[in-house]
Amino acid sequence: MEKSGAKQSGRDIDLGNKCSSNAFRWAQKSFLNRKGKDGEPLAGLEGAFSNVLNFRGRQFGISSDGIGTKVEIAERTGIYESLGHDLVAMVVDDLAANGFEATDVSNILDVDYLDYDIVDKLMGGLWEAAETAGVAISGGEIAELGSRVRGYGDAMHFNWCATAIGVLPDNLKKPVNGRGITPGDIILLLKEKGMRSNGFSLARKILEKELGKTWHQQGYNSQKTWGQMLLIPSQIMCRIITGMINAGLIPKGMAHITGGGIPDNLGRILKMNGCGAILDHLFEPPDFVVQLQQMGGIPEKEAYRIWNMGNAFIIVADNDDIDRIMKYFILHNCMIRIAGKIDPTGKIKLSSRGAFPDELVY
Amino acid sequence: MEKSGAKQSGRDIDLGNKCSSNAFRWAQKSFLNRKGKDGEPLAGLEGAFSNVLNFRGRQFGISSDGIGTKVEIAERTGIYESLGHDLVAMVVDDLAANGFEATDVSNILDVDYLDYDIVDKLMGGLWEAAETAGVAISGGEIAELGSRVRGYGDAMHFNWCATAIGVLPDNLKKPVNGRGITPGDIILLLKEKGMRSNGFSLARKILEKELGKTWHQQGYNSQKTWGQMLLIPSQIMCRIITGMINAGLIPKGMAHITGGGIPDNLGRILKMNGCGAILDHLFEPPDFVVQLQQMGGIPEKEAYRIWNMGNAFIIVADNDDIDRIMKYFILHNCMIRIAGKIDPTGKIKLSSRGAFPDELVY
Numbered sequence: 001m002e003k004s005g006a007k008q009s010g011r012d013i014d015l016g017n018k019c020s021s022n023a024f025r026w027a028q029k030s031f032l033n034r035k036g037k038d039g040e041p042l043a044g045l046e047g048a049f050s051n052v053l054n055f056r057g058r059q060f061g062i063s064s065d066g067i068g069t070k071v072e073i074a075e076r077t078g079i080y081e082s083l084g085h086d087l088v089a090m091v092v093d094d095l096a097a098n099g100f101e102a103t104d105v106s107n108i109l110d111v112d113y114l115d116y117d118i119v120d121k122l123m124g125g126l127w128e129a130a131e132t133a134g135v136a137i138s139g140g141e142i143a144e145l146g147s148r149v150r151g152y153g154d155a156m157h158f159n160w161c162a163t164a165i166g167v168l169p170d171n172l173k174k175p176v177n178g179r180g181i182t183p184g185d186i187i188l189l190l191k192e193k194g195m196r197s198n199g200f201s202l203a204r205k206i207l208e209k210e211l212g213k214t215w216h217q218q219g220y221n222s223q224k225t226w227g228q229m230l231l232i233p234s235q236i237m238c239r240i241i242t243g244m245i246n247a248g249l250i251p252k253g254m255a256h257i258t259g260g261g262i263p264d265n266l267g268r269i270l271k272m273n274g275c276g277a278i279l280d281h282l283f284e285p286p287d288f289v290v291q292l293q294q295m296g297g298i299p300e301k302e303a304y305r306i307w308n309m310g311n312a313f314i315i316v317a318d319n320d321d322i323d324r325i326m327k328y329f330i331l332h333n334c335m336i337r338i339a340g341k342i343d344p345t346g347k348i349k350l351s352s353r354g355a356f357p358d359e360l361v362y
Numbered sequence: 363m364e365k366s367g368a369k370q371s372g373r374d375i376d377l378g379n380k381c382s383s384n385a386f387r388w389a390q391k392s393f394l395n396r397k398g399k400d401g402e403p404l405a406g407l408e409g410a411f412s413n414v415l416n417f418r419g420r421q422f423g424i425s426s427d428g429i430g431t432k433v434e435i436a437e438r439t440g441i442y443e444s445l446g447h448d449l450v451a452m453v454v455d456d457l458a459a460n461g462f463e464a465t466d467v468s469n470i471l472d473v474d475y476l477d478y479d480i481v482d483k484l485m486g487g488l489w490e491a492a493e494t495a496g497v498a499i500s501g502g503e504i505a506e507l508g509s510r511v512r513g514y515g516d517a518m519h520f521n522w523c524a525t526a527i528g529v530l531p532d533n534l535k536k537p538v539n540g541r542g543i544t545p546g547d548i549i550l551l552l553k554e555k556g557m558r559s560n561g562f563s564l565a566r567k568i569l570e571k572e573l574g575k576t577w578h579q580q581g582y583n584s585q586k587t588w589g590q591m592l593l594i595p596s597q598i599m600c601r602i603i604t605g606m607i608n609a610g611l612i613p614k615g616m617a618h619i620t621g622g623g624i625p626d627n628l629g630r631i632l633k634m635n636g637c638g639a640i641l642d643h644l645f646e647p648p649d650f651v652v653q654l655q656q657m658g659g660i661p662e663k664e665a666y667r668i669w670n671m672g673n674a675f676i677i678v679a680d681n682d683d684i685d686r687i688m689k690y691f692i693l694h695n696c697m698i699r700i701a702g703k704i705d706p707t708g709k710i711k712l713s714s715r716g717a718f719p720d721e722l723v724y
Contacts, residue, residue, distance in 0.1 A: 012476070015476050016476060016506065018478060019476050019478055019481045020504055022478065022481055022482050022485060023471075023481065023485045023502060026485040026489040026499070027485070027488075027502065029489050030492035030493065030497070030498045030499045031498050033493060033497055034465060034466070034496075038465050038529045039498060039529070041466070041498050041501075053465070055420070055465075055529065062466065062468055062501060062527070063468075063501070064468040064469070064503045065503050065505075068505055069508065071510070103399070103415070104401045106525050107426070108427075108525075109385075110472070110521050110523070114377050114381050116381055119384055120384050120388075123384060123388040123389070124388055126388065127392050130392035130395060131392065131395065134395050134396075135392070135395055136389075136393050136402070136403050137389035138403045138424055139389065139403075139412075139424060139426060140389065140426055141426045141428065141523070142378070142381055142382055143430055143523070144378065146563065148512055148513055148519070148521055149510065149512070149521070150510055151510055157510070159510055159521065161503070161505070161523065163426065163525035165424070165527065166401075167401070167417065201508065
């Protein structure tokens with residue numbers, strides 16, 4: 001099922017995983033270059049969301065990512081200010097998932113040719129996102145690549161990626177990595193209103209087929225176009241996660257829900273201890289995502305792997321800590337709920353809430 | 363003169379600088395987010411090659427860059443193994459120019475679609491470069507962006523960028539930044555055999571005009587094609603620079619010669635103290651670069667700004683340290699020479715050695 005979804009979205013997930021594994025194997029060979037020295041990567045972190053580097057006993061997190069084809073929605077709508085939120089969210093929330101406090105983001109903007117006003121809007125949005133995340137934009141690069149970068153329409157085209165670094169808060173001795181998770185632990189979920197930066201290839205394909213080449217201009221409702229809905233900026237959660245840790249609330253594991261959805265991203269932190277999970281109280285997906293799913297006839301099991309379906313971030317904690325964690329998030333006006341619990345099955349079971357609700361097993 | 367060169371290469375350098383300044387102004391506003399905290403960017407480093415972050419008194423360098431349109435030469439020739447050297451060189455040697463020991467590199471590969479064998483060659487080359495640089499490839503990301511990435515021919519197209527981090531060697535209390543440079547200081551040069559990762563847009567334009575659309579297949583000499591000449595991998599100098607510093611040889615300033623050539627990159631470390639420089643003993647540019655310049659009729663003054671013209675890296679040191687520094691590099695089989703000296707004029711004067719030798723003043 002996943003494979004056909006993968007093909008529908010124009011991606012071959014198997015080949016993608018094979019290439020990522022290849023890159024990781026080559027990278028791992030290079031770890032020896034820093035053995036016993038500053039910057040030695042911590043081994044055995046398969047499944048982590050960030051890479052961990054040791055600098056004389058102090059552990060740093062580093063994470064690189066881009067915002068993929070969400071950029072096309074900005075090119076279609078002419079709205080550039082919100083992409084910075086997506087870019088910052090992608091990298092800082094991967095750090096947050098391992099407990100790191102994100103400190104700095106360095107970004108690389110590849111363009112075909114330069115448009116000063118668009119660059120200004122992108123960088124202004126990036127600054128705004130940095131405010132939200134509490135990080136410094138410590139530097140970056142703008143590269144003019146001519147026809148190597150293409151996109152929609154006639155304005156400047158671009159691709160945008162970043163690398164974030166961060167450190168462990170003082171009351172964490174090591175990254176949060178899910179190793180201590182045991183059956184009976186509770187799964188908390190943070191809500192997401194939009195698509196974050198994943199699943200856009202499939203979304204664009206469905207909308208073009210259904211609404212034509214200028215789908216982004218079509219009304220989603222009386223206030224918003226489809227373009228505006230898809231562009232909803234990613235929530236940035238790193239600051240509240242660091243706040244939680246600084247308040248002495250230490251989860252056992254966390255997962256940032258990006259490509260691969262809940263199954264792959266929760267799976268990353270469960271596979272090392274063989275646990276499974278039952279999530280029978282997921283957030284409702286945003287209406288526009290449900291409509292997308294219906295239009296495309298995307299089976300529930302695929303939808304939950306390609307899109308976040310309203311779920312931004314998972315926190316797994318001991319039952320005894322749940323009340324205090326819930327209170328912390330509610331106090332900070334953050335939508336959180338108990339979504340399920342850890343079990344010993346090795347499977348992830350979702351009571352799904354998409355267009356075709358079902359009991360899904362991954 | 364620079365502007366016409368800029369136009370010939372298909373770039374508007376003024377607009378590029380304007381956009382970079384805009385990005386830097388927005389970024390600078392975000393520095394406050396880390397004031398007094400981990401990851402606070404050091405202010406007042408205009409002209410530095412890397413950004414400097416303070417983590418509880420320990421200073422880290424961070425540098426982001428890509429290899430621009432040199433990628434097209436790999437697509438044309440089908441030779442992918444050497445690009446990793448260019449990518450690593452671009453980021454680690456910017457750190458080296460401020461005295462940082464590069465420790466880790468995180469890379470982002472944007473592709474249109476995936477080709478496993480090409481990814482394998484790129485990542486194998488990246489590993490090899492990491493060995494040379496003494497860094498770990500601590501992580502990365504491969505993003506499939508479909509038609510947003512384009513290039514030459516039918517194989518996988520890609521753009522490739524990276525971020526490196528590093529720390530100060532123990533006997534450096536602060537980054538090397540050129541502040542102590544005074545008239546009379548000596549300028550040392552390290553030699554470069556190829557174009558590193560700069561000036562490819564102009565080179566490609568000249569070659570296509572002169573040799574046709576398949577210029578890369580045309581023989582440069584009996585052994586090598588023009589494609590192979592342009593693909594000569596960048597020398598990676600960070601390790602020998604760190605070795606020099608660890609040997610107690612501390613220069614006053616260093617410059618990594620990339621886009622902007624000697625004038626802009628040496629200019630970066632001289633402008634803060636108003637000094638100038640006379641360089642009357644530059645390396646000879648590689649023959650193929652001189653031929654390129656002749657074919658394109660590129661005026662000497664532009665050639666020295668767009669290409670490195672055989673000069674990879676500048677070290678400015680006190681006259682008393684020169685003998686020991688020279689010996690260190692010669693002992694390590696590294697081509698070094700005394701190229702000139704610092705003067706109080708505020709101008710950079712080159713006795714150029716390109717196709718149209720001249721006395722140039724920038």
